[in-house]
Amino acid sequence: xxxxxxxxxxxxxxxxxxxxxxxxxxxxxxxxxxxxxxxxxxxxxxxxxxxxxxxxxxxxxxxxxxxxxxxxxxxxxxxxxxxxxxxxxxxxxxxxxxxxxxxxxxxxxxxxxxxxxxxxxxxxxxxxxxxxxxxxxxxxxxxxxxxxxxxxxxxxxxxxxxxxxxxxxxxxxxxxxx
Amino acid sequence: xxxxxxxxxxxxxxxxxxxxxxxxxxxxxxxxxxxxxxxxxxxxxxxxxxxxxxxxxxxxxxxxxxxxxxxxxxxxxxxxxxxxxxxxxxxxxxxxxxxxxxxxxxxxxxxxxxxxxxxxxxxxxxxxxxxxxxxxxxxxxxxxxxxxxxxxxxxxxxxxxxxxxxxxxxxxxxxxxx
Numbered sequence: 476x477x478x479x480x481x482x483x484x485x486x487x488x489x490x491x492x493x494x495x496x497x498x499x500x501x502x503x504x505x506x507x508x509x510x511x512x513x514x515x516x517x518x519x520x521x522x523x524x525x526x527x528x529x530x531x532x533x534x535x536x537x538x539x540x541x542x543x544x545x546x547x548x549x550x551x552x553x554x555x556x557x558x559x560x561x562x563x564x565x566x567x568x569x570x571x572x573x574x575x576x577x578x579x580x581x582x583x584x585x586x587x588x589x590x591x592x593x594x595x596x597x598x599x600x601x602x603x604x605x606x607x608x609x610x611x612x613x614x615x616x617x618x619x620x621x622x623x624x625x626x627x628x629x630x631x632x633x634x635x636x637x638x639x640x641x642x643x644x645x646x647x648x649x650x651x652x653x
Numbered sequence: 654x655x656x657x658x659x660x661x662x663x664x665x666x667x668x669x670x671x672x673x674x675x676x677x678x679x680x681x682x683x684x685x686x687x688x689x690x691x692x693x694x695x696x697x698x699x700x701x702x703x704x705x706x707x708x709x710x711x712x713x714x715x716x717x718x719x720x721x722x723x724x725x726x727x728x729x730x731x732x733x734x735x736x737x738x739x740x741x742x743x744x745x746x747x748x749x750x751x752x753x754x755x756x757x758x759x760x761x762x763x764x765x766x767x768x769x770x771x772x773x774x775x776x777x778x779x780x781x782x783x784x785x786x787x788x789x790x791x792x793x794x795x796x797x798x799x800x801x802x803x804x805x806x807x808x809x810x811x812x813x814x815x816x817x818x819x820x821x822x823x824x825x826x827x828x829x830x831x
Contacts, residue, residue, distance in 0.1 A: 482717045483708050485663045490701055493671045500678060501694050504687065516679050523668055530661050539660045 480543055488546040528557040532598070533565050536572035540579075541596065549583045551592035551613060558599040566605055566650035574632050574648075578609070581624040582644075587614040604651040611644040658721055666724040706735040710776070711743050714750035718757075719774065727761040729770035729791060736777040744783055744828035752810050752826075756787070759802040760822075765792040782829040789822040 496519050503512045532538055544553045586592045592613030599606050615621065621644065625636060638645035674697050681690045710716055722731045764770045770791030777784050793799065799822065803814060816823040 480660050481713070482658050482663050482720055483713060485660050486667055486704070486720055487708055489664055489667045489671075490704060493667075494698075494701055497694065497697060504690060504694070507687075509682065509685075509687070512682060516675065516682070519675060520672075523672055526664070526668060530665055535659070535661060542660055542664055 485543075488543075525555070525557055528559065529555060529598075532557070532559070532563050534563075534568040534571065536568045537575060540572055540575055544579060549579060550586050550588040550590075551582060551594045551611065553579075553594050553596070555596040555598065558597060559605075561600075563600070564604060564652035567653055570631055571607075571648075571650055574628060577628055578624065578646075581620055582611065585615055585617040585620045586611075587616045590614045601649060602651075604649060607648040607650065609644075609646040609648065612642060615641050615644065663721075666721075703733070703735055706737065707733060707776075710735070710737070710741050712741075712746035712749065714746045715753060718750055718753055722757060727757060728764050728766040728768075729760060729772045729789065731757075731772050731774070733774040733776065736775060737783075739778075741778070742782060742830035745831055748809055749785075749826075749828055752806060755806055756802065756824075759798055760789065763793055763795040763798040764789075765794045768792045779827060782827060785826040785828065787822075787824040787826065790820060793819050793822065 496515075499515050500512055503509075503515060526542075529538055529541060541553065541555055582594065590613055593611070595608075595610045595612075597608040597610070599608075618639075618641070621639075625634065625646075633649040635647040635649075636645075637647055674693075677693050678690055681687075681693060704720075707716055707719060719731065719733055760772065768791055771789070773786075773788045773790075775786040775788070777786075796817075796819070799817075803812065803824075811827040813825040813827075814823075815825055
């Protein structure tokens, strides 16, 4: 899933994403479903505000990874929610980014492709640091791969496994302020 | 006007541009001007298609420069139109990009800030190469700066001055295929 992203490529993907949203507005206007259009616009605004919040976090490596992951067509769809209203504390960005990249790669290979696989990452303040929930729902077909990863790679970070079944994996990662 | 653009910054600007477009749609929907909304959407689609055409040109340096210039708040507003339907021929991207960067910088300093200054770049096939029109309209307050630039820097490229008054500057640049 490695790739260099230049300004042309970033805008190509961004333009594609926005054109899909515009299509949704256009389609509903053509059907004269104006109330639906208003709801769609509200949802787009909330999504953009969430992206702005993510982009303001002082962890450029992790933020860039989250912004580009869906463009690399992993076998899961990534969503995120940032529950931080004030300025966030600084954490070890490099460590978190490396771990998350490896986790994404592992998850990509562990789940059944072309299924409704979702990964929701929630970011919130916690104690003197930040707490990240990685909540996967979908179809896991290679549990061992994930087990090995979690056993080997999680020593670097404080990772707690909250749920691990065939259809769900929930991890809690705590990053202390630095 | 030098700046490093990473994925977070590119998306920040792109999101800002798209939110302005969305605001235009939302405002007209709130006023129940549905026909106006349809026109706005058509215009956005045409603009995006033009940006796609630009992004497909085999001159990444020049394309990146055009995509990011308005974000750097020059004292003119840049627009471009790509009149190429088929695959474009390759030209000397580095040479064109260097010249254009210097021209933008010179124009930025030669025009009156906070006025309606527009630069339209048109790109079209011509003979065995490509032809670029740089069409400025606005208020030029430092003609000498532009004259010196055009006398000194245009030896590298085939630049013809088609019009040069206080309110207009039109340059034709021919780039042969390589």
